[in-house]
Amino acid sequence: MDRKKMLGAGLLVGVLGVLLVLGGNPKNMGVCVVCFLRDIAGALGFHRAAIVQNIRLEIPGFILGSFIASLMFKEFRPRGGSSTILRFFMGALVSISALVFLGCPLRMILRLAGGDLNAFVGLLGFTSGIAIGIFFLKRGFTLGRSYPQPQVPGYTGPAFAVFLIILAVLAPAFIFHSESGPGSLAAPLVYSLGAGLLIGFIAQRTRLCMVGGIRDMIMFKDSHLLLGFVAIFVAALVGNLVTGNFKLGFVEQPIAHSNHFYNYLGMLATGLGAALLGGCPLRQLILAGEGDSDAMVTVMGLIVGAAVAHNFGLAASGAGVPINGQIANWIVLALLVTIGFSARATMRATRTKTINAGKEVKA
Amino acid sequence: MQYVVDARGRSCPEPVVLTRQALEDKSIKSLTVIVDAAVARENVARFLQNATGKQPEIKETSNGEWELKIKL
Numbered sequence: 001m002d003r004k005k006m007l008g009a010g011l012l013v014g015v016l017g018v019l020l021v022l023g024g025n026p027k028n029m030g031v032c033v034v035c036f037l038r039d040i041a042g043a044l045g046f047h048r049a050a051i052v053q054n055i056r057l058e059i060p061g062f063i064l065g066s067f068i069a070s071l072m073f074k075e076f077r078p079r080g081g082s083s084t085i086l087r088f089f090m091g092a093l094v095s096i097s098a099l100v101f102l103g104c105p106l107r108m109i110l111r112l113a114g115g116d117l118n119a120f121v122g123l124l125g126f127t128s129g130i131a132i133g134i135f136f137l138k139r140g141f142t143l144g145r146s147y148p149q150p151q152v153p154g155y156t157g158p159a160f161a162v163f164l165i166i167l168a169v170l171a172p173a174f175i176f177h178s179e180s181g182p183g184s185l186a187a188p189l190v191y192s193l194g195a196g197l198l199i200g201f202i203a204q205r206t207r208l209c210m211v212g213g214i215r216d217m218i219m220f221k222d223s224h225l226l227l228g229f230v231a232i233f234v235a236a237l238v239g240n241l242v243t244g245n246f247k248l249g250f251v252e253q254p255i256a257h258s259n260h261f262y263n264y265l266g267m268l269a270t271g272l273g274a275a276l277l278g279g280c281p282l283r284q285l286i287l288a289g290e291g292d293s294d295a296m297v298t299v300m301g302l303i304v305g306a307a308v309a310h311n312f313g314l315a316a317s318g319a320g321v322p323i324n325g326q327i328a329n330w331i332v333l334a335l336l337v338t339i340g341f342s343a344r345a346t347m348r349a350t351r352t353k354t355i356n357a358g359k360e361v362k363a
Numbered sequence: 364m365q366y367v368v369d370a371r372g373r374s375c376p377e378p379v380v381l382t383r384q385a386l387e388d389k390s391i392k393s394l395t396v397i398v399d400a401a402v403a404r405e406n407v408a409r410f411l412q413n414a415t416g417k418q419p420e421i422k423e424t425s426n427g428e429w430e431l432k433i434k435l
Contacts, residue, residue: 146372278377
């Protein structure tokens with residue numbers, strides 16, 4: 001039953017990804033969490049890359065869809081306090097490396113389903129990054145536990161989502177909106193928001209997570225989450241073939257470059273960062289909707305990282321990866337590896353305490 | 364020996380990692396895992412089912428906290 005739900009959820013996300021492209025979103029970018037957060041950062045004026053500025057309502061949709069689902073099923077639970085500020089910066093690092101590849105893990109699948117073989121190189125990197133993350137997790141990596149919080153902080157994510165919707169609908173003069181480039185291509189607001197709400201709802205119910213799929217398969221031989229990942233690919237592949245948006249190859253793929261090394265390394269750092277954070281960027285939005293303050297802070301980090309990526313000239317484009325982006329990718333990787341190694345010491349202490357706190361009773 | 368893993372507040376996949384570590388200790392005859400998230404409850408239950416072939420006994424101890432018990 002659970003597997004059927006997961007399969008259905010994956011298929012639906014894949015189909016919606018294709019439909020959003022038909023509705024007007026950029027090709028192979030029906031849904032992309034990092035790209036859309038980057039566009040939102042631009043719309044708010046946090047970066048001035050004129051071609052990627054737009055309040056993408058898929059994002060508030062994800063948060064609110066998850067919020068609604070978590071309220072309906074009594075899973076809304078305000079919580080936080082697990083290395084919050086570190087998560088903020090790790091979110092930023094993930095954003096920077098994802099923009100070297102040009103997409104979050106979800107867009108990677110959608111690109112692959114559009115025939116973009118660069119995304120296959122990305123997938124290899126992503127898998128490698130998760131494998132490194134597993135190495136740290138097995139050594140006892142942890143960002144520490146979170147604690148229940150009062151109700152109010154739990155509403156921060158949903159409130160921010162509502163704020164974005166209001167800005168998008170009223171479109172005040174201080175909001176930037178691309179007139180050309182990927183930022184100008186968008187499905188009508190109602191479609192974006194509707195698809196976002198639907199995906200947010202089902203992702204909350206099924207715990208869909210791109211990182212979790214590969215992680216659980218390698219670590220526990222558990223294919224539960226991977227099924228969702230594969231279903232997205234299959235549905236989007238069929239959808240792209242039917243709608244004529246499938247084009248196999250490396251060159252001239254929409255919003256992609258063919259620098260194999262940095263496609264690999266960008267996604268490697270993304271996979272590692274997301275594995276250490278406990279979930280892919282989509283999952284962070286879903287958790288934010290459930291009242292997880294740490295996840296909401298991670299989302300803020302993703303937004304700031306995306307802005308930095310454009311302000312510092314780190315983000316890749318169809319033309320390739322700028323030298324600044326290449327250097328940044330290595331720095332991101334070095335920082336994540338350092339965090340992976342060092343967050344273990346704290347864990348050791350916590351874990352010993354936790355186990356000692358447990359009742360050890362001779363049977 | 365009875366053993367308790369307190370996995371409350373841990374991000375994915377730490378509750379399952381801690382549970383697996385406990386299973387590796389063959390002197391443990393009875394295991395209790397405490398979680399405070401539905402996701403962790405599902406993940407740990409699924410892992411215990413896969414690893415031992417037995418369904419853990421799940422009890423909600425307070426609002427939003429669960430204990431998963433299994434005899435090994």
